[in-house]
Every structure is written in C-alpha cells, then in structure tokens.
Amino acid sequence: MNAPHLSRRSLLLQGSALVVGFSLAGRNAAAQTFAPVATNGFAKPVAPDQVDSFLALGADGRATIFSGKVDLGTGIRTAMAQIAAEELDLPIDRVTVVQGDTALTPDQGPTYGSLSIQKGGVEIRQAAATARIRLVQLASERLGVPANGLVTENGTVRPKAGGQGITYAELVKDGRLDLKVDPAVATKDPAAFALVGKSVARLDIPEKMTGRFTYMQDYRVPGMVHARVVRPPAIGATLESLDETSVAHIPGLIQVVRQGNFLAIVAEKEWAAVKAAGQIKAVWSKWEGLPEQDKLWQHVRSTKVTKDDVTSSTGDAEAALGQTARTLEASYDFAIHTHGSIGPSCAIAEFKDGLLTCWTASQMTHALRKQLAAMTGLAPESVRCIYVEGSGCYGRNGHEDAAGDAALLARVVGRPVRVQWSRADEHGWDPKGPPTLIDLKAGLDAQGNVAAWVSQFHVPEGAAGNVPLVAADLAGLPHETAMAPGNVIQNSALPYAFPNVRTVCHRLASTPFRPSWIRTPGRMQNTFANEAFLDECAAAAGADPLEYRLRALKDPRGIEVLRRISEIAQWQARPSPAKEDASGDVLRGRGLSYVKYELNRTYVAGVAEVEVNRRTGQVRVPRFFVAQDCGQIINPDGVRNQLDGNIIQTVSRVLMEEVTFDRGAVTSLDWASYPILTFPDVPVVVTALIDRPTEKPWGAGEPSAAIVPAAVSNAIFDATGARLRSVPFTPAKVKAALQGT
Template structure:
C-alpha cells in the first residue's frame, strides 16, 4: 500500500467525507518511491472502540477501511474489503484497504493465530454496521421516513417504497461520526449476503502477476542510503576490534557503524555496502554455547523445567494404565525449523526531527513500534511503522529484526537507511521454530478402545509477546517485553472422549535459538504426536483409522469433516498397514484430524504417499482436506490457504531441518536447507463446509496441523514402519524399513 503524505488538513473533512479522504496511488512501478512522512500531529482516531478508526467514506462514494491486520499474501486484504462492502452495501471496487500503518490503523493485535478474520474482520464488520445504522438514522431524520422504511444500496440510503435517497457523503456534514463501535449491532442477515460467501478475484493478484506489485524489497525513499550488517561468526561472539581502513578504498562507503557487538557498513549504493561488509576486517571472540546437534534431544530432556501446565485431566490416567489390557508407549520429535522466506527480510527507516518512520513488512507493526521506541529511547508516539507487504513473510521471521537494524543505522548516519538481509542472514539469524519432544502412553481395553492416555510435551517457556530484536541485543540496547512465543501448548489436549486422560506441558527455561512463531506453532507439533500415536492405537486394535476416531468423537462438526474427507478421498475401510507391500514403490494412505485449539475450525485430512524402499524417498502425490471454519468470507481465498498450508507443511515434514554446530546455524542456503520444488508439489483436493449463520473462524493455520500425522500414518500404512521424527528424510525411512 502506498504510504500517503498526510497532514492535519488532509485528515479533516474533504467534501463531505466521513473521516478522511486521501489519494491511494497505485503500486505500478517495480521500485516504488515513498515520500517521507511525518509521524506526529495526526488527528485521525485509532482507538479500537471508535468507528472512525476503522473506516472513512469519501465524497466520491468510495470507502477506505483501516485494518490493523495485514495481508501476508493470504488474501486478507480482499476478505476485509468484502466484509466492509457487504455491511456498507457498496460495490467491492469502491472499497480500498489501508493496512498496518500505526498512525492510521487501530491496534488489532499482530497478524497471527488465524485471527485476522475471526477477530480483525469481525471488528471491521461491527464498525461498518454501526456506521450504516447511524447513516440510516440520519437519513430518516432528513427524509422524514421511518428507519424501518429505509434501505441501504450502492452507497446511499433510499426509501424502500421508492423515491430519492441520500448518498452517504451527504449524511456526514461534520466530517466524522464520533461514534463508538456497537459490538451488539445488528449486522446484515447472511441470507442477504451479496459478497460474503462468494469467491471474488483477489485485489493484489493482478499487480503481482504483471510484476508491478511493490514489495517491501522494492521500496525506495528520497535520500536513502544502503547498509549491510556484519554478523558475528558465532551467535554469542563478542566484537573485539574493527579495522575501518579495510574498506577505505571502496567508493561510496559512508560509515562503519559499531555499537557494542552490532557492526554494519553504510554506503551510497547497495553493491558498495555488500562489498564492504564482506571485506571489513573484524576480530571476534570464540563462542560455542549451542548443544551438539546429534545430542539435541538429550539436551531438551536435560533442560530445566520452570513449570508444568496441566492442559487436560479426566479420570485417573495412571491408574487406568495399570489396569489396561495392553499398553503402548512412543516418543515423537519435531525438528528446529527456520522460516525460509523466499524473499529475505528488508526494512527502511528514517529518523528526522526526533521522529522515526519505518517502512516494514512486519506483521505486528503496532508491537514493532513499541520495540523500536524502546531500543531508540523515543516515545511510542514519535515512531510510525508503515506496513508494506514483504516478498516472503509469515510467522515472526526476520522483518522485525531488519527494521531494528535500519532504525539503529538511521540514527547513526542521519539519513534514511535501507537494510536488505542476505540469504545467510535470513537462515542464520531469523528466530526459529523450537524443537519439540513428546512422550506418550496409552492403555487399551479388551476391545481395543483407548481406556487411558498420558502425554508429556517438552516446549519452551513463555507467553505471547515480542521476540527480542537482534540489533537491540547485539548493541546492548533496551528490549521491549522480550518473551518466547505463547500458545505452543495448544492442542496438547485431545478432542476425543477418552475416559482417562492426562496431558502435561513441561515448560523449558531455555531453547537453543530465539524461539518464534512459525506457521501453526505448537498446534502442528502437538497434533502430529497425538494423531500419529492414535493411529498406533488403531493399528494395535486392528481397527480402521477412520472408524477408530469416529467411535471416540462426540462432536457433530468434527464427525462431519472426517466423513467429508473420507468421501472426497474415496476412503476404503480397513486396518493399517496395507496387506500388499510388494514392489519397490509402496503406497499408502493416512488420516489426521484437528479441532483447532479445541474451540474453533475443524479440519480433517488424508495423505496419499509413495515410498521408494530403495532410496527411502517419500512423495505425497495427493492430499485431501475438508475444513469447517464457520462462515466463509471468500471460498477461493480459503482454498488458497489450504493449498498453501499443505504444500508448505509437506516441505517441512519431508525435508526441512536447521543444522548447526556449537557456534551457530550451518544451513545458510537452499542447498543445506532445502524446500519443496514444483515437481514434488502435491495435488491438493479440498472440500469446504460453509456455515453462513455461524461465526467466522480462522483458516490461515489449522489445516497445516493435520499434515505431519497424515503423512506419518500413510507411511506406516504403506510400509508397516512408523516414523516418529520430523523430517522424514530418506535416511530415516531406510533405517525404519530395516527395523521392521
């Protein structure tokens, strides 16, 4: 989104605007130049309880929506526009969306947790419905027609019986509504939806297809210079000396910046900064504080436990295990993952007249604003973060860290600074998805049913909060609420009605790398262990995996998604493993299910796999998904999410793993950290269960949670070998086959 140059005047009434009117320039150049913007003096409301914070109606009949949630390439911008257009009775092409600008948008929380529609979209819906109700009331007073005899259509309020109406702009004579959002307002009856629930073309795709979209990596600011950060050779190494003369002969080098262990080179041109960063002479101390990778799981087990979270307790699991006709035990582990964003992180920052402006692809601009304020000593009101979509952004990757780099350097050189991370920066220094280790026990009764279930999850300590910025840490600057990501204990508890259950999460005092949110954090790892181990129970009972789940599931919506995925996958009831294991390439199918966080979005999946017993290579030619996320805004957008979740998670399950030595990450490129390529992308077959009268739930994460277990279960079905350690590499497959 092009950042408009704003002043107090431009934020006031313009020809009958509800709140503001300003130019929304098209993103039609590969490198978009952004004019410098002030960060103080704004009069637009941003409080989350004000209608004016969320929308503006212009004299031209167009609406502008202000969303604190941002589009990471998932179609949220389009969905937000649909929601607002629906409630305001406007054509979709007359609605624009401003995202993640801390001076213009309310703080709706970070864009994570599949809450963009469930929370952010619902807040915009309530704001739009509140505005529409007030406009109808004003039209009633002007026209002398009762409220219930009026209707809204095409940006105007008209008598239902016919006759002249009033455009929205005519009903706003004072420039604002000054109205609080009514969370209990009557929103539009789903039976009257014209846009919501319909597939519409995404707003962002045409510019992307034509190569005209402005990503964060394309942003340019007048007077801007370029910088590269020189990273320590080991994560905890200290900077002992710098030879600034080593880059004196490179034309265009402006400054070598050193603050504590933070070291960077600033230059007029980007290539000069790249060259200087590689040539700069620096001496660092030794540091070997990481565990040995081949002893990672021993390290996890030995890590101090700060507390235990009892996430479910039903009956007496330990006593029931002692009485069971048969007991099973297994341990599952999930490797450390990096985000691996295709476009390395980037940011531009300018510090001028005591005001800091940062252009960033952060999906948590309001939280980043506080972090930048803390590290620079500025008041939060003197910091403005402007969201620009990144070429590769999800979870909490390196974009916030690049913003911290840029802010520190902008202060050091007094000019706007662009920091572009390298591939090695991205893989080596972005926060990581932490290692997860799960121990499980189950007791079966004489009929093979689960009579007892006990599980222990080894996960990092922490609650939802900011991950500390690398620049602040290296430079010894203040941190703002540095905590590990929360909610990683979700889905450790089970959705099934077993009589005796105890699930415990051991919260670990430390983890090898900065922990961060990576798509479906915790829920993926926990669901993987639970659903794969449940499959072990079904196999021990000689039961069909689908029937085994259905007999223990009491939730009608959960049953519906399982039955639907079985239908689209052509599921044939039988126990696993398959009877025929002849030939060099073995084929199987596996099932998995989740009720996300046990309170929203139901997903079931079936993976089809091919296992080459000679090479150990696994392919997933097809993956079937059925999902119920309540009211669907844009079915095509939801299918995009399902496709993306499956493809990315197949990659994570089959091949992705951070490698490291005692000093730092060694998987610094695509050769050492491979991801899935087009020939191995599975065909994804989806079925959506739309419930228009229900609340909308998230679709960005839940379907990823089912993928690891479905693949693991399919491998067992094909081979009789159980894989319990992600990623399922050829070496692990061959070892498991030898052990069967």
C-alpha cells in the same frame, strides 16, 4: 492501495470522512510526537472503540477501511474489503483497504493465530454496521422518513417505497460521525449477503502476476542509502577489534557503524555495502554455547523445567494404565525449523526531526512500534511503522529484526537507511521454531479402545509476545528478553472422549535459538504426536483409522468433517498397514489426521497419499485431501488458497526441513543445506469446504497445517509398516525405519 502511498494529501483529496479527534494530554509537552493524521481538518483516530478508527467515507463515494491486521500474501485484504462492502452496501471496487500503519490503523493485535478474520474482520464488520445504522438515522432526519422505511443500497440511503435517496457522502459532508463501535450491533442477515460467502478475485494477484507489485524488498524512499550488517561468526561472539581502514577504498562508503557487537556498513549503493561487509577486517571472540546437534534431544530432556502446565485431566490416567489389556508407548520429536522466507527480510527507517518512520513487512507493526521506541528511547508516539507486504512472511521471521537494524543505523547516519538481509542472514539469524519432544503412553481395553492416555510435551517457556530484536541485543540497547515462542501448549489436549486422560506440558527454561512463531506453532507439533500415536493405537486394535476416531468423537461438527474427508478421499475402510503387493520399489499408502484447532474453533481433517521408494528412502506426497469447517466463510477462493499454501508448505517442512548447527551458529545458511519443496513435488490438493453462513467466522490461516505431519506419517506406515516419529522424514530416517520392520 498499499499503506505507504496513503498521505495526508491523498486522504484530504478523498473529501469528507468519518473522523474524530484525540488528545495527547498528560505527556511531556516538549516531547516530539507524530501529529495526528488529519482528514478534512479532523484528526484521524485509531482508538479501537471508535467507528472512525476503522473506516472513512469520501466525497467520491468510496470507503477506506483501516485494518490493524495485514495481508501476508494470504488474501486477507480482499476478505476485509468484502466484509466492509457487505455491511456498507457498497460495491467492492469502491472499497480501499489501508493496513498496518500505526498512524492510521487501530491496534488489532499482531497478524497471527488465524485471528485476522475471526477478530480483525469481525471488528471491521461491527464498525461498518454501526456506521450504516447511523447513516440511516441521518437520512431519516434529512428525508423525513422513518428509519425502518429506508434501505441502504450502492452507497445510498433511499426510501423502501421509492423516491429520491441520499448518498453517504452527502450525509457526512458537513461534519463527522463521532460515535463508538457498538459490539452488539445487528449486522446484516446472512440470507441477504451479496458478497460474503462468494468467491471474489483477490485484489493483489493481478499486480503480482504481472510483476508490478511493490514488495518491501522493492520499496524506495527519497534520499535512501543502503546498509549491510556484519554478523558475528557465532551467535554469542563479541567484537574484539575492528580495522575500518580495510574498507576505506570502496567507492560510495558512507560510514562504518559499530555499537557494541553490532557492526554494519552504510553506503550510497547496495553493492558497495555488500562488498564492504565482506571485506571489513573484524576480530571476534569464540563462542560455543549451542548443544551438539546429534545430542539435541538429550539436551531438551536435561533442560530445566520452570513449570508444568496440565492441559487436561480426566479420570485417573496413570492408575488406569496399569489396568488395561495392552499398553503402548512412544516418543515423537519435531526438528528446529527456520522460516525460510523466499525473499530475505528488509526494512527502511528514517529519523527526521526527532521522529522515527519505519517501512516494514512486520506482521505486528503496532508491537514493533513499541519495540523500536524502547530500543531508541523514544516515546511510542514518536515512532510510526508503515506496513509494506514482504516477499515471504508467516510467523515472526526476520522482518522485525531488519527494522531494528535500519532504525539503529538511520539514527546514526541521519539519512533514510534500507537494510536488506542476505540469504545467510535470513537462515542464520531469524528466530526459530523451537524443538519439540513428546512422550506418550496409551492403554487399550479388551475391545481395543483407548482406556487411558498420558502424554508429556517438552516445550519452551513463554507465550505469544515480542521476540527480542537482534540489533538491540548486539548493540546492548534496551529490549525485551523474555522468550516468546507462541502459545505452544495448544492442542496438547485431545478432542476425543477417552475416559482417562492426562496431558502435561513441561515448560523449559531455555531453548537453543531465539524462539518464535512459525505457522501453526505448537499446534502442529502437538497434533502430529497425538494423531500419529492414535493411529498406532488403531493399528494395535486392528481397526480402521477413520472408524477408530469416529467411535471416540462426540462433537457433531468434528464427525461431519471426518465424514466429508472420507467422501472426497474415497476412503476404504480397513486396518493399516495395507496388505498390498510389495514386490516393487515404490510402496503406496494413505493416512488420516484430524484436529479441532485449539479445541474451540476450525475443524480440519486430511488424508495424505504417499509414495515411498524403499530403495532410496524418498517419500513423495502426490495428493492431499483436506476438509475444513471454519464457520462462516468470507471468500471461498481465498480459503482454498490458504489450504493449498498450508498443505504445500507443511509437506515441505515434514519431508525435508531442518535447521543444522554446530556449537556456535546455524550452518544451514542456503537452499542447498536447508532445502524446501520444489515445483515438481508439489502435491495436488483436493479441498472440501463446509460453509456455515449463520455461524461466526473462524480462522483458516493455520489449522490445516496442523494435520499434515501425522497424515503423512500415518500414510508411510500404511504403505510400509514402518512408523516415522521424527520430523523431518528424510530418506535416511525412512530407510532406517524400513530396516527395523
């Protein structure tokens, strides 16, 4: 069930539910706020410590699960249903998941960081297990059978010895189970799992395959009108004059809206808004505040450093460098990336009776609610954000900004407003993955082992949080101004047991564009530099890259995942580069990479196979092998979906994606100027999953992306002897590197 279709009426029709009330005491009594959504006369709670915030049991024997984490197309909704059905002993087809509705779901934090299952799923599991235990207690009272003599099965509590049972619906029909989640609750024994750990068909795929799925871009509300925002020609340009009469002739025009530097057209039909936005006469100031693109890395190096984060310090790395038999030194860089969502961002907003409702594909509806409240001056309780899956969303792209556009316009025109971004809007105005620059040094001892390692990462200041909304910025409305590029210092430290290590992240005061999270933020860039430079060390030592890693790794689970990748990729031990016949145009190689994500969860190892055309510089990745240990696996098929998506998308990012810009704005505004991987070049992805049913579940949404850049770089070196240290690995860069070998 898509969250927007869940009304009070539909909840009431489900019958009795596990619900508790909450109070808004202490707020201004005259403030307009959304009434608590009711089920069977009780308010639907959203407090994260309440069982009833996470689930409701209906009179029809179905369960509704309320998840603050949302499915961005990664299969999380199916996994959440599996977790809940498992703990409640229900068939999965009797479980419905409602996602990301701030009036119905608890705030479990944004859907990022591969935390949907690790955090959100665990919370739902605890709530469901707490509810099941309470249901058994109620059944014990009703049946006169001790709780340890009862068993739950198919939505019923029955005596183990046999006899008549009682359904969950019967147990709760007379009232509510007002109880808190027990974080120490005994969840089901993994040995008894019937659903968790099994591949379950994804709930969303049938409608997506048949074209019946309603994406945010397809969503409609009654009385809706359409808007297009007219963007400044340069990011910092100001609107100096406007001729509204230049579009007065367009049929269906409702209003030209200007607030500060925010300019938009609202019309009855979408095409009318598009035409008016293209024809309106507006004069903008000039602005050239961006650095020259061909001097980007000089700009990064010259940017003010606000602080240094020392992410690891073992021994005396600087002193040890001067005592080693051999020293290596290199710099790596990773370009600015845009999200490139296939479906440009979209949102609908409606102001009614002083309340704001926003339908959005935001991966952070609860945080967006606060941003829209700040932007409009409303109380957060007066804003409701309802999640509708978007066609293209990972990392913080433009969906929140489209919501800000729609909220501003809906308030002005007094009707529901749909804002659909164009491709140029999406590429030009979504927040970007910031540029990353890394300097590394390593000292090798007489046996070729790493005796000292020193690395310096040039990354933006900030941490995970809200990215300022572009509408609020242009209109001069209240908004958050701090950068929030994500926790980009993660995986700068190494998973290897080197005797002398120092890793430092220089936090930069500014970055050219609004920074945001793009899948595996920081972890990808940092792992790229670490794993590619480690490969340089192995080559200098004349060692096999796999054996070189194993000798420096002490973590048994990390060793196991490396052993597993060597099996599925049929790794043949030898130093790189390969000593093969190089008479043809196409050279072939393989490269290895490894990560322990954030050094505390999810182990991944990968091997890329590449083909390099030394005449054209073109690189292909025909096959990619990946082995992953993410602890307890909920849905193996869903995890494989994640691995496929991560590898394919990151191969695209590594080989061809890069934001281009002039001194005023982004210039890569379409798929011609910002190409992505197309179907003929999609690699075959071969996976191996290491399931640990008795362990905690960890995330699978990001970690496997982190290994791709280094694996591809190492494979190119293996094929050609040329080292690629600058993402993307474009034909021009490859040819230049080949000329230097």
